[in-house]
Structures are given as structure tokens and as C-alpha cells.
Amino acid sequence: MVAKTKYDEIKKFEGDLEQCMKCGFCTFWCPVYQEEWVESSVARGKNMMIRGLLAGDLEYTKEFAARLNKCTLCMACTANCPAKANIPNIIVAARADTVKARGVKFPYNIVYRCVLPRRTLFGNIVRFASWFQGVFLPRTEGTIRHLAMFLSALGKGRNIPQIAPKFLRQIVPVVNRPPAGVETRMKVGYFTGCMTDFVFPELGEHIIDFLTRNGVEVVVPKEQGCCGAPAFLGAGDFDTGRKLADTNIKAFEDVDYIVSDCATCTSSLKDYAKYLADTPERKEAYARFGEKVYDISQFLVDVLKLPASAYRAAPEVKGKKVTWHDPCHLVRHLGIKDQPRQIIKSIPDVEYVEMPNADRCCGMAGTFSVYYYDLSKKIADKKVESIRSTGADIVVSSCPGCEIQLIDSTIRNKLPVKVMHIMELLQ
Amino acid sequence: MIKPEIVSQLQKITGKEGVLTAKEDLNAYSYDGTTTWTHMPDVVVLPTTTEQISRVLKLANENKVPVTTRGAGTNVSGGSIPIKGGIVLCTVKMNKILDINKTNLTATVEPGVVLQNFNTALAKEGLFYPPDPQSFLGCTMGGTVAENAGGPYCVKYGVTKQYLLGLEVVLANGYVMKVGGVTVKNRTGYELVMLFTGSEGTLAVITKITVRLLPMPAASKTMMAVFDDMIAGGQAVSNIIGSGVVPAKSAFVDNFVIRRIEQMTPMGLPLDANALMLLMDDGNPAAVETDTQQIVDILKKSGAKEVKIAKDADEAAAYWKMRSAGFAAVFGAAHTVLAEDVAVPRDKLAEFIKKLGEISERTGFFIQYLGHAGDGNLHPSIFTDIRKEDEFARAQAAMGEIFRAALSLGGVLSGEHGIGLEKQRFLKEAMDPVALDLMKKIKGILDPNNILNPGKIWEEEGA
Ligand SMILES: Cc1cc2nc3c(=O)[nH]c(=O)nc-3n(C[C@H](O)[C@H](O)[C@H](O)COP(=O)(O)OP(=O)(O)OC[C@H]3O[C@@H](n4cnc5c(N)ncnc54)[C@H](O)[C@@H]3O)c2cc1C
Numbered sequence A: 001m002v003a004k005t006k007y008d009e010i011k012k013f014e015g016d017l018e019q020c021m022k023c024g025f026c027t028f029w030c031p032v033y034q035e036e037w038v039e040s041s042v043a044r045g046k047n048m049m050i051r052g053l054l055a056g057d058l059e060y061t062k063e064f065a066a067r068l069n070k071c072t073l074c075m076a077c078t079a080n081c082p083a084k085a086n087i088p089n090i091i092v093a094a095r096a097d098t099v100k101a102r103g104v105k106f107p108y109n110i111v112y113r114c115v116l117p118r119r120t121l122f123g124n125i126v127r128f129a130s131w132f133q134g135v136f137l138p139r140t141e142g143t144i145r146h147l148a149m150f151l152s153a154l155g156k157g158r159n160i161p162q163i164a165p166k167f168l169r170q171i172v173p174v175v176n177r178p179p180a181g182v183e184t185r186m187k188v189g190y191f192t193g194c195m196t197d198f199v200f201p202e203l204g205e206h207i208i209d210f211l212t213r214n215g216v217e218v219v220v221p222k223e224q225g226c227c228g229a230p231a232f233l234g235a236g237d238f239d240t241g242r243k244l245a246d247t248n249i250k251a252f253e254d255v256d257y258i259v260s261d262c263a264t265c266t267s268s269l270k271d272y273a274k275y276l277a278d279t280p281e282r283k284e285a286y287a288r289f290g291e292k293v294y295d296i297s298q299f300l301v302d303v304l305k306l307p308a309s310a311y312r313a314a315p316e317v318k319g320k321k322v323t324w325h326d327p328c329h330l331v332r333h334l335g336i337k338d339q340p341r342q343i344i345k346s347i348p349d350v351e352y353v354e355m356p357n358a359d360r361c362c363g364m365a366g367t368f369s370v371y372y373y374d375l376s377k378k379i380a381d382k383k384v385e386s387i388r389s390t391g392a393d394i395v396v397s398s399c400p401g402c403e404i405q406l407i408d409s410t411i412r413n414k415l416p417v418k419v420m421h422i423m424e425l426l427q
Numbered sequence B: 001m002i003k004p005e006i007v008s009q010l011q012k013i014t015g016k017e018g019v020l021t022a023k024e025d026l027n028a029y030s031y032d033g034t035t036t037w038t039h040m041p042d043v044v045v046l047p048t049t050t051e052q053i054s055r056v057l058k059l060a061n062e063n064k065v066p067v068t069t070r071g072a073g074t075n076v077s078g079g080s081i082p083i084k085g086g087i088v089l090c091t092v093k094m095n096k097i098l099d100i101n102k103t104n105l106t107a108t109v110e111p112g113v114v115l116q117n118f119n120t121a122l123a124k125e126g127l128f129y130p131p132d133p134q135s136f137l138g139c140t141m142g143g144t145v146a147e148n149a150g151g152p153y154c155v156k157y158g159v160t161k162q163y164l165l166g167l168e169v170v171l172a173n174g175y176v177m178k179v180g181g182v183t184v185k186n187r188t189g190y191e192l193v194m195l196f197t198g199s200e201g202t203l204a205v206i207t208k209i210t211v212r213l214l215p216m217p218a219a220s221k222t223m224m225a226v227f228d229d230m231i232a233g234g235q236a237v238s239n240i241i242g243s244g245v246v247p248a249k250s251a252f253v254d255n256f257v258i259r260r261i262e263q264m265t266p267m268g269l270p271l272d273a274n275a276l277m278l279l280m281d282d283g284n285p286a287a288v289e290t291d292t293q294q295i296v297d298i299l300k301k302s303g304a305k306e307v308k309i310a311k312d313a314d315e316a317a318a319y320w321k322m323r324s325a326g327f328a329a330v331f332g333a334a335h336t337v338l339a340e341d342v343a344v345p346r347d348k349l350a351e352f353i354k355k356l357g358e359i360s361e362r363t364g365f366f367i368q369y370l371g372h373a374g375d376g377n378l379h380p381s382i383f384t385d386i387r388k389e390d391e392f393a394r395a396q397a398a399m400g401e402i403f404r405a406a407l408s409l410g411g412v413l414s415g416e417h418g419i420g421l422e423k424q425r426f427l428k429e430a431m432d433p434v435a436l437d438l439m440k441k442i443k444g445i446l447d448p449n450n451i452l453n454p455g456k457i458w459e460e461e462g463a
């Protein structure tokens, strides 16, 4: 029996739904529409499909979901919408309403409901479950090496980094104090995110090192979990989202600032209040938590207010030409645009070049790229051409998801650039 | 409902990926920019070549299946709505710029090319195509020809029809016909290019467009003037044009729009201004300087409280962005927005604005307006709700009064948006009956089975 879908979550965003006046401007900005050229791929069409859902003309069928989900949640439509209609809000809400009515499907139910909320189990599974691939992945061309679970799902023949032999949580202590002789200016919690924890632990160590040397005591709570983006944004599983939100809030109770090196995590942590608050208490707690969360570049520039001299080039990037890719979750979800550029431009021994369309989506978008890998590749190819036109040696970003996409697509397009996290530029 | 064998034949023509039949997709091609009209097609076809379009039309004609051509669906008159079902033929995948000729100052494009992409390509060559409907980020070249669109630039440069040199069109029976050419002068027979210009998809499908271009003007200046009174603003435009300077662009918004814009995207507009006018002058730098001074003087003499000259290109762009946001401000303001598109002779603008005030008072509807002003084209809008039968009927009656007021001043029913479905009930009053009959006869010759965008422009007999 399929329970009757009620669309309570969509109704919370009715303002956005009604606000769209069908001008079609979003067709120009939507990375998906610009590849597919069909109306259901763009915000205007998706919005009208959802209006059809509420009117009872359409149902949330497989066909419906297939079209609705063809969206990277990049927010390019909203950012450029003259009516400021936030269609991605409605898309996420529509996913949530369906999950409420029908539940999450196997194997995602196990992954989202049982694995994501349990950090240690998650870690172990990431390491041991390579055979899980078969269950998890749609069949693809190419082979997948080394990776398991959703990382391997992201893999799908991509050129991606290996799972680290040791996870960040196993390497670093909970409390990391500034070295002797450096005064402690403040205490912050470090939200490591799954990618840094499991794939790029050196990045995490480097960030802790940089912060402590600049007078920040860094706490890495062991109880922290996944930010929840794949569950509540990607799959509309708000129950799991709440479980993760509550866990993370508890883990970071004792700090005033929480920094993250992943744009998606940062914006998802801040989005708890918008999507997941189901009681007044949660609304308040989620909002308070969200205010404490900072992207790492924003934290360095706006909170720590480091002087330009604090930004020195790591030895391997000296003399190189560097360009910046704006992660959607940073530039549009959070409006962070200048801070990373300011940091890169402050580094004396690197040359900064702005790429054309730096803020255009790279096409990664988590589960989107699992389902629509070919489409995701086409979107990425446009990004690669932007990077190529700059002649840069290094493309930096601050979202491990984007980085995986950039690594894969630059290799595929034979563009010899190095993909790095912005913090890796710094000594 | 369409017969399954027709769908499978369509699939043979364009390939499976070019034919959409899922209910979700049909829903997504059931609307345009209006708030009042929707209708589902039976099937959506996305051709990639003229030859495919020719085969689709031949098939449709033989089987008497309606075909509604659609570009980006940004029109605001119901033009691209498949009101009789059948096929929506969407041109957006035919989006190649075929030729830009810098020495002949011409370009040839496929119909699905988005206007903004065309402008970007031209800008790289220092070239300029003036028609600028404010939907330029979405609308297609084919749509602009079929609607004979024009934007703020038309004050000085005219609208789409002034730039068309040649077209390739596919007739209802599938025949691919060329009209016009690539020369600026062409006196070979009737002006058939004009026949298809503004034809709203009812006479043929446009598949190739050749336009003439201009070199990009070397300099431009944008001015913003604040008026206490819409009527004084309207008079100022007439005064400027009367003085012998024709601004390149002009646009006009009222207090309602100013407030809405500030609410949605704050940009520091004066909230107490009753009317804001934007003007641009362009040309060679020296001339622009003197013209600008002259315009500023006249604006002040005509009662402008404040005149600002944009200090650089960014500030100018922000002003014009406000104008395009104005549309959104209006259309998102109510459940149903009835937007007029009347144009009056430019020297009658102030008088027309006065009449609008009287109509508003008489009918009790708040009338909001924004427009181009310098070309006499205004968009008075009434906010209503189609779900409230009685109110909606009164709103429609008020729209009738607005249109008749424009007509009495020598104006026209539609300045730029076309007739489509939205304005057909006024057409009889707006045209010489013999001319209307001639249009129907032309339609009968070109499309005897009435498959091309049926139900548009004029009301059907007995309806
Ligand atoms: C925010 C906003 C601002 C606007 N501003 C302006 C403005 O300033 N000036 C102005 O003039 N208009 C304006 N418009 C109206 C509209 O954008 C224009 O009419 C535009 O030219 C329509 O182009 P389109 O590609 O969207 O055509 P569609 O809406 O898809 O179609 C319009 C009509 O043209 C026909 N058609 C489309 N392509 C073809 C083809 N290849 N062959 C034959 N028939 C075809 C369709 O059947 C339909 O009747 C505005 C609209 C919006 C939403």
C-alpha cells in the first residue's frame, strides 16, 4: 500500500512555488537545461510539474522523480531569478514528502538510516564493503578501483583518489592546542566531513596545523557524524537528517565556532533550520547551531581576520598560476565569493587568474552524478574548458566533492592541472 | 488524443530522444509567460534540422494534427500554448549561429538561438543587433521574429522587423521556402519576409533567419530621472524627442514597481518616487556628451525632481537590470495578472496616462504600469484572481476600457507581445474588418488544413 502523499513539506515553500512567473530566465543559467534543452530539466518546468502535483494533475511517479531529480541544486536559477523564486527548496521538499509517504528504497534505506548516522560503522563499511558496489551501483562502463560505498558510487569509472589507509579521526586527537609560544585566541570545533575524514586526511591534518599555528585551539569531536546532505538534500530523508543534525549539535555543544573545509557540509549544516526543524525547540537549536558554522576561508578572513602575511605559499605551489572554482554551496548557498579570492591573492608567490564562469556548477552534486553520470560529465567538460582558458597550473576549490569531479574531468580531458583544496596552497 | 502510429512516425523522423510523451513532459510544455492560459499538447517534438521539421509538418498536415511551434515559451500572449492539443514543435535544439559576416554586416542563425547568446557572439566582433526584448536571456530568435519583438532600444533603432533580410520557412505542407536574401536592398516582388514576421506561428515554421547588423556604438550614457508625477514623466519623453534628440533606449516604472524591486532585490531606489524614467543615449563619444546634457536639461525643465547619470557601465547595467526585473515584480504580484501591451502615438503618452488614472478611479482597480515610454508602448496591468469569477470578469472589462482609451488616441492593441489568445477578443475593434478578413484568407492559402497554431490571433467563428 502506498500511503497518500500530503505535500506538507512543499507547502512550507508555497511562496517560492507561487513566486515563479514563468519568465524563463533560468533556462539561460541552468547547467542541466543547457545540456538537455528540455523544459522539465529547468527550474520553471520543475516548478510547474510540482504545481501539477499539488493540483492533482500529476503524481510522484518514477517518471516524475527522474525529471525532478535531474537537478544539481546549484541555485543558479534562484541567484538569477528576477522574482527570487527558490525552486531548489521545493525540489528538496518534494523529495521529502515522497519519502514520508513511501519510505526510502533499498539499499539507500540501509545506507541513510543505519550507516550514515553511525560514524564508526560508516568508517568500517567504507573500508570493507567494496563488494557492496554491486548492490549499490547502476552498471557502468570502466572499472572502479579501491573505493567502496557511496564513494565508489561516485566512482562509476571516474578517476578518483583512494580511500585513505588511516582516517583523520584515527590520526588526530580530540583537542589540538596551539604550539608553545603561540597565544590561544579562540577555540573552534572542526567539522571534518566524510571526504576529508575518509579520503583526504592529510588535508584535515594540514588545516588543524594551520589553525593551531595561528592561535586557534581546534576540537575534533569524535561523536560528529555525516552532515546529512546525501540523506536529506539528496534523498529527501528528513528523519535521518534530523538524527544527524541532533548528533552533530550535541557533538559541538561546547564551541562557539564550527569550521568546515567542505562547502557542501557547511551549507548543509546551516540548512538544518530551513528544512529539518519540525518543532519550535529544534527550530531554535538548529538556527543557533547554523549561526556557529563557518566555511574555512570565511573563518580566516572574517572571524580570525588574519593579516595578508599569514598566507604563505606551500613549497610545491610557489611560482604557480592558480585559478579558483566557486563551489555552488559556497558562492550561492552561502554567498561566499570574495574571501577565498582574497586569500589566494594574498599569497605572495602565486599568480591568481580568474576563470570565466568561475561560479558555474561543476556537475558533481553528490547522488546526482551517480544517477546521471553522462550528464554530469558534460557539465564538467564546460568547467574544464573554462580552466583550460586560464592557462592555470592549479585549480583550487573548497569542496572535496567538486575536487573529485575536477580531478576526474581534467584527467579525462587531458588537461594537466593540479586540483587542490584552497588550504593546501598555504604553508 | 494523438494516434500512436503518428507518435511512432515522429520518432522515426527525429529519433526517440526528440519525442516526448510522458505526462510530466506534456505538462512542462503547457504554459507560456501568461498567468491565465495553459493547455497540454499530446506530444512534444524537438527537431534538430529543417528537414526533420519539413517531415513533421508533412505528417501533421496529412493527418490534420495541430502543430504549435514553440521557442522558449516566454511570450506573454498565449502564443505558444497548444490550445488544440496536438504537437508542440520546440525549436530550442536548433541553436547554431550559422554565419556572422563582419564585412556585409549580416548574420544568419537557426531559430532556437537564444538572443543573449547571439548578442554575446556579436559583441566579440564589435557588432550590434538592437532588438532587445527584455526576455533576452530566454527568448529564441525564431520567437522574436514570430512575435516581431522589440525592447527599450526600439526608440532609436526600431524592432525586429527593421533588421530582417531573409528567412527560410517550412510551410504547412512541408515545403521549405526561402524568402528575402542577404542584401540590405531587395525589391523582388512582395515583401514576403514581413508576411511571416509577427505571424505568431500561424503561417509557417521559421527555420533560418538572416538579419542585418550595426557596428557597436562607441559610447553610451544612461540617465535616471525621478518624477513626482507619471504624467509629467510622459510629457518629458515627448519634450525630449520633440527637441530633436532621440535617446537610444527609454523605460519607465511606477512607484509600485520601485517598491517591489526594493523588496526583492534592494538597489537603493527612491521609495517615494512616483515615476522613474531610464534613458540611454549612444553614438560617438562627443555627440553622446552633448546629447546627454541636452536630455538632462529637458528632463529638469519638464519637472524631474532628480536626474542621475550613471557613472560607469556597471551602474548603467544595474539600472537596466532593474527594468527587466520590473516585469517580474509585476507578474509575481498576484495570482492572475492581466497585462496590457497597448501603444499610443508618442506625443499622446501624457494624455493616455491621465486616462488610465480616470479608469482606475471608475473601475476601482489599481492600475500598475511600466513601459518603454519613448515608443509610446506601456504595459498597464491589473491584479486579479481568475478563481474569483465575478472579480475576474470586472477586471477583464477594465482591460477593455484601457484598450479603448488607447485606441481613441490613435493607439494600437499590442505594441510588442502579439495577440495570441490573450487579446483576441479585442481584435475586431482594433482592425479594419477587410484587413482582418484578408489575414484569414492568407492563412487559408498557406495553411488550408489549419494545422499551424490553430485558435490564435482571431476568435474562431461561432466561438
Ligand atoms: C520577462 C519578460 C519580458 C519580456 N519583454 C519583452 C519586450 O521587452 N519586448 C517584447 O517584444 N517582448 C517581450 N516579452 C515577450 C516575449 O519574450 C517575446 O515575444 C519573445 O520574442 C518570445 O520568444 P520565445 O522564443 O520565447 O517564443 P515563444 O514564446 O516560444 O513563441 C512565441 C510565438 O512565436 C511562435 N514561434 C516561436 N518560434 C517560432 C518559429 N521558429 N517559427 C514560427 N513561429 C514561432 C510561437 O508559435 C508563438 O506564437 C517578454 C516576456 C517576458 C516573460
Ligand code: SF4
Residues within 6 Å of the ligand: A019, A020, A021, A022, A023, A024, A025, A026, A027, A043, A044, A077, A080, A081, A082, A083, A084, A085, A087
Ligand atoms: S524560476 Fe525565476 S527565472 Fe525561472 S521562470 Fe520562474 S521566475 Fe523566471
Ligand code: SF4
Residues within 6 Å of the ligand: A026, A029, A030, A031, A032, A033, A041, A042, A043, A046, A070, A071, A072, A073, A074, A075, A076, A077, A078, A087, A088
Ligand atoms: S538548481 Fe541548478 S540544476 Fe537545479 S534547476 Fe536550478 S539551475 Fe537547474
